[in-house]
Amino acid sequence: MKQITLTALVALSLALPATAQTPAPNPDAEISEGFEQLSEGLRRLLGGLLGKADEAGDEIGQGWARLIEQLGDLSEYEAPEILPNGDILIRRKPEAEGKGAEI
Numbered sequence: 001m002k003q004i005t006l007t008a009l010v011a012l013s014l015a016l017p018a019t020a021q022t023p024a025p026n027p028d029a030e031i032s033e034g035f036e037q038l039s040e041g042l043r044r045l046l047g048g049l050l051g052k053a054d055e056a057g058d059e060i061g062q063g064w065a066r067l068i069e070q071l072g073d074l075s076e077y078e079a080p081e082i083l084p085n086g087d088i089l090i091r092r093k094p095e096a097e098g099k100g101a102e103i
Contacts, residue, residue: 071077081089
């Protein structure tokens with residue numbers, strides 16, 4: 001019985017140092033993996049947002065084209081004035097009164 005116990009203890013003591021000598025995890029590898037996961041998450045997030053931004057950009061472009069069409073030549077207008085109450089006035093130049101589209 002003592003021989004079996006002694007043999008088991010020797011075998012166990014030889015096995016424990018082998019498991020204790022496993023290499024420590026590389027902190028640089030963990031940081032690198034974290035950055036990869038972060039960049040993948042950002043790629044997914046921004047991919048969805050870019051799809052929505054394309055749609056909004058098309059709408060903004062159409063609205064801008066309509067505004068330019070209504071205003072006509074911007075050189076026919078004076079510089080904008082901001083009134084004390086916060087209103088913004090954009091006046092037509094006197095020589096351009098007869099030209100341009102009605103708004």
